[in-house]
Amino acid sequence: MQISSCVSHDVGRESSLSVDLQRLWSRLMDMAEIGEIPGNGCRRLALSQDDLDGRELFLAWCENRGFRTSFDKVGNLFVRRPGTQADAMPVAVGSHLDTQPNGGRFDGVLGVLAGFEVLETLEDRGIETKAPIDVVVWTNEEGTRFAPAMMGSGVHTGALSLPTVLATSDAEGVTVSSELAKHGYSQGLPPGCQRIGRYLELHIEQGPILEEKDKVIGSVSGGQAIRWYDLSILGEETHAGPSSMASRRDPVPALSRVIDTVFNLTRMDDAARATIGRIQTHPGSVNVVPGQISASIDLRHPDDAMLSRMHDRLLQGAREVGAAFTLLDVSVECTWHSPAVAFDVDMGRVVRLSAERRGYPAMEMVSGAGHDAFNLARIVPTTMIFVPCRDGISHNEREYAAPEHCAAGANVLLDAVLHYACSTDDPR
Ligand SMILES: [Zn+2]
Structure with missing residues (x-):
């Protein structure tokens, strides 16, 4: 050759x-x-x-x-x-x-x-x-x-x-x-x-x-730039029938508020992206108020400074949801950051x-x-x-x-x- x-x-x-x-x-x-x-x-x-x-x-x-x-x-x-x-x-x-x-x-x-x-x-x-x-x-x-x-x-x-x-x-x-x-x-x-x-x-x-x-x-x-988060909302499992709505520690209404917060972040800029790819309820039974919800959040933006502002607003939003639902424990933890x-x-x-x-x-x-x-x-x-x-x-x-x-x-x-x-x- x-x-x-x-x-x-x-x-x-x-x-x-x-x-x-x-x-x-x-x-x-x-x-x-x-x-x-x-x-x-x-x-x-x-x-x-x-x-x-x-x-x-x-x-x-x-x-x-x-x-x-x-x-x-x-x-x-x-x-x-x-x-x-x-x-x-x-x-x-x-x-x-x-x-x-x-x-x-x-x-x-x-x-x-x-x-x-x-x-x-x-x-x-x-x-x-x-x-x-x-x-x-x-x-x-x-x-x-x-x-x-x-x-x-x-x-x-x-x-x-x-x-x-x-x-x-x-x-x-x-x-x-x-x-x-x-x-x-x-x-x-x-x-x-x-x-x-x-x-x-x-x-x-x-x-x-x-x-x-x-x-x-x-x-x-x-x-x-990319940031990943683990969302956790802790409440208490109970039967779907007997307990009143007011007495429940149901994490799902709080989840709905966090979801709104996450997607509202994309209004900050056209290039912003927000994804919730995984939502899990525990124990995941049709007639049980879940005691816990965990979910993933993925935020992206081409500019580090803008993603940082989205990050701050997400954490602020999660704190507000936690303050509004005093019977629940709401936490958002950043697990990964790629600038x-x-x-x-x-x-x-x-x-x-x-x-x-x-x-x-x-x-x-x-x-x-x-x-x-x-x-x-x-x-x-x-x-x-x-x-x-x-x-x-x-x-x-x-x-x-x-x-x-x-x-x-x-x-x-x-x-x-x-x-x-x-x-x-x-x-x-
Ligand atoms: Zn690939």
């Missing part, structure tokens, strides 16, 4: 160098068979057997292609294509393979498999890069089985502490630690010791903007240049969803590439990204990776 070195890669100009659409698509569909659920969806909850099976399939593909693989103690996987300069900082691409309970076939998976497709394309063509290229699978991006989200990248970057994460348990009381040990990850490398010079993540948009504007590539300039993120300006420019030269309509945008790239952006130059998903639907079995859009995103990823893996400048 002819070996060529990409001393000065001209972004997007080598139009003959493109990913293999059919190979990428068939791998996406093969991965979708693991944890398959009706309606073309996937259910691979973090560190479940299905998640492990997906990881094993991915690692088998990588090892069959001759790439060296490794993992760390929080289960992050690293696949390496070496560079020619031993001391060059690796260019990393990645995303996640875990899904929501009723997840789709593309969220996270596209970024991982497109990263692998980049490695294979370079391998097929015998193109050497100066810097190594790593494909990373981050553990538990979704945060649905074990909170918080973006756990593996959070530990890698120091945003989360390993001991805290290991002690985290799911709804059944199973800990992250025991799942990692069961699958051999506790023997892994110390998190964070795998060096990363730059990070790129391809992802479906998970929103409707690209489709509405008839664009194929989103060059992501940054991400929204607004600004991605690397030069990497965004390279992404848009690649899209322009390949003839893909592109636009700059902010990410409405959280991603592992948010954590990476706090330690290394980082960017994200979005491709459209049909009707903007994600975290849903119906999630769909067209093969040509997946390939377009992978081609832009290929150009950007090649651009940085061929230059020798150390970003730090």
